[in-house]
Structure formats: C-alpha cells, structure tokens
Amino acid sequence: MSFKQKPWAEPFKVKVVEPLKMTTQNDRENAIKEAGYNTFLLKSEDVYIDLLTDSGTNAMSDYQWAGMMMGDEAYAGSKNYYYLESNVRKYYGYKYLVPTHQGRGAENLLSQCLIKKGQYVPGNMYFTTTRLHQELAGGTFVDVIIDEAHDPQSEHPFKGNICLNKFEDLIKKVGGGNIAYVTIGATVNMAGGQPVSMKNIKEVHELAHKHGIKVVLDATRAMENAYYIQQREEGYSQKTVAEILKEFASYSDAATMSGKKDLLVNIGGFVAVNDEDLFEELRNMVVVYEGLHTYGGLAGRDMEAMARGMEEAVLDEHISSRIRQVAYLGNLLDDYNIPMVKPFGGHAIFLDARKFYEHIPQNQYPAQALAANIYINSGVRGMERGIVSAGRNKETGEEYFPKLELVRLTIPRRVYTQAHLDVVAYSVAEVYENRKNAKGLKMVYEPKYLRFFQALFEEM
C-alpha cells in the first residue's frame, strides 16, 4: 500500500448546526435579478454556501459563548475591556487600546487624529474602507506595493510587500513632513490575501522612522500573515505564530483592527497604539463616534468574545487548518484549470474574471457577472473585487480600471466542511464550462461611496 500526503483536519468538532435552505435554479435566477446582479443585495436565506466574506461570519467556540455570559455591561470600566486590553498587550504588544465597533471605526478615528489636510498616506494596495477614511480626513492614498502584487500569475512568496523604492521616491517627492503615516496591511486583502515578510516590515519601519514617519499596521489578518512567515521565511520555521505576530507588530507604532476576521467573532475591532499623546486624542475622539473609551460601541460580552477569540486564533493548529482549508478549495479548482490568483491567499480564493470571461470588456463588469453566474448555478455566493470595488478617482470622477478583476470566494473560519467546498469547486467548473454564453452587465444605479455594496446592474 502506498501512502498519499499526510492529511490534515480541523482541530474542533461540531456541536451546534444551522440548517440551510435549498433553492432551485429558477428561484436563484429571480433572486439575483431582484438583487440587481449584486451579491451584496441577496437575502442570506436565499444563499446555500455563503462565501461573500470572512468578516463577522466566523463560528465561535463554546469557550467564547461561555464568555458571552460573562459580559460586564457596565457603562464605564467593564472588566471585559481590561481583559481585552491585557490580551492585546500580550499578543500584539501595543500599550494602549481603544475598542471600536469594527475595523472602519478604528480607521475613522486614526485617520482623523493623524492626517492633516493635503497629506499623503502610502500603503501596500488600497483597502476600500481604509482609503475612504483617509480621503475623508483630507489625505491622498498612494499605492506603494510591489509590482508583483498586481500580477495574478506571479508566484512571489510575499506579494504583499511594500516596494521600498516606491516609498522612498514618494518621500523624496513630497517630503517626510507631508506623509501622515504609512499603512502596512497584512495580509493584503485586495491583492488576494497575500502576505508581507518580516524582512519587509522591518525595512519599512527603518526607512519610515529615518524620516519621522509613523508605521500603522492594518492587523486585520496579521495572524494569518504570521503563519505564512513561519512557512516561507528563513529563520522562522521553529517559531510559533504567536511569537512571529508579536515581533511583526513590534515594527509598527499603531494598529487598526477588524476583529471580525482573525479574531473569530461576529462584531468588534480596535485601534491600538504605543504613543501616549495619540492615545489621549483617540480617547477624546472615540466618545464622539463610537462610545466611551472602555467600550467603543461594543457590549461587554462582545469584548470578552474577542479577547477569548484572540487566544484561540493565535494557536498554530487553528491557523494551519484555516489556511489549508482555503488551499484545499484552491487545489480542487486548479484540477479544473480555473484561472485564479496564485499563490492562494490566506482567507480566500480569487478567481481571475479577466481570464475567465475574456470576451467581456472591463467596463461591462466581468467579475460582477461571474459572481452572479456562480450564484445562479449553485447558490454559492462570492463577491466582486474589480472595477466596481475600485470606484472612481475622487478628483476626476473617472472610473479606476484596476489590473485585477477578481471574484473572491472567501472562507469563513470554522463554518464549512470539505464537502461544501467540493460543491463550490464543481459549480465554478460548470460556470467555466459555459463561459462563452456569459453576458456583460450595465450599471443602472451607482451610490456615491463604496459603490460595490449597493450598486444595481442589468444584463447587457
């Protein structure tokens, strides 16, 4: 008998289940038409396997649910806040914590505190809410990610890295004083969940500090990023994800966090900083937008669930099974020769809609059409990450035409089985088989901000 590769399995078992509604293709054709071919506007109950996002869709553990019963719902000074603060110090190392209702709450506070009108904010590829808050605070985002990030076929192991030359050129051009801070997202969501190396953040930190520029980590998936460093970067294979995470965060001055991703909760976020004066400002600002600084828009129980989720999420066995499950779907799709972003990302598989629908021009929203067609085929819901998500230039009003025109199939943590993913892969393969018949879309309603959430389309 010959042995295959050693299998992996989830480090948990199922205790509670949520039944799913089964629909017919006819039901789904009606549902997507009614939703204006926008998967964000579908009713969740009309979805079979929901790969829209890994944000807030995680399954919590019995330990977290038990923590929900330990909520100290005091207006001020809840014990859950102090527990969360101590865990942020323990796992990320930042001194001061301001909780927020989710990641964009943290981005709003930090952008308003740190950006002066007219300043630049370089970062490793934009993220939708991050860039918008920087712009609303008067800043201008500048993409300084390495070129490989824009190439779906590049197998660079750290496609999320910042290009030091691009960053340095910007400093030379505008001067360090006109740069509010540099953001480093890890992993990089819009590039396909691609990681940043330890060497890179270290060098960015050095260069930034030489010019008096602060480094802000978007720590949303920094634990998943740490796993990639362990697997791919020399000198880290014997270190735990927890050790790597703490070293990684030590090369930043502050972090914004969406707990809805890495931290295994359904709601929550925070901004964490080392500078006491900045903490003072954030504390003043949070009461305007979120709530008192010891709850920031969260119930005590939500802070407890996030603190406990942090302890579970940072374990090597959790992250390893999480990322290997994503790769399981990627490998199945590879067997069907589906065009995808490579290497596979940490939280999602990104289909290359440009290659998938070569006959649909980008201004007819090929990725938007592909997400709709996958839903019609099987009730699997993904999302567009291409021209619709990229939006318009705030000065000229022109649409951005991003190089990456993708559909994201995002895997919620601890929610679906391998059998679910077999169904997903088969469905994408069927849609690929029928690709020649697919039509482009035309946008018939466009919201002013973050248009991908609510835009409406019709078939051409």
Ligand SMILES: *Cc1c(COP(=O)(O)O)cnc(C)c1O
């Ligand atoms: C989700 C996300 C955010 C925003 O967080 P929310 O909790 O959705 O407000 C910021 N940055 C990245 C990289 C994200 O994935």
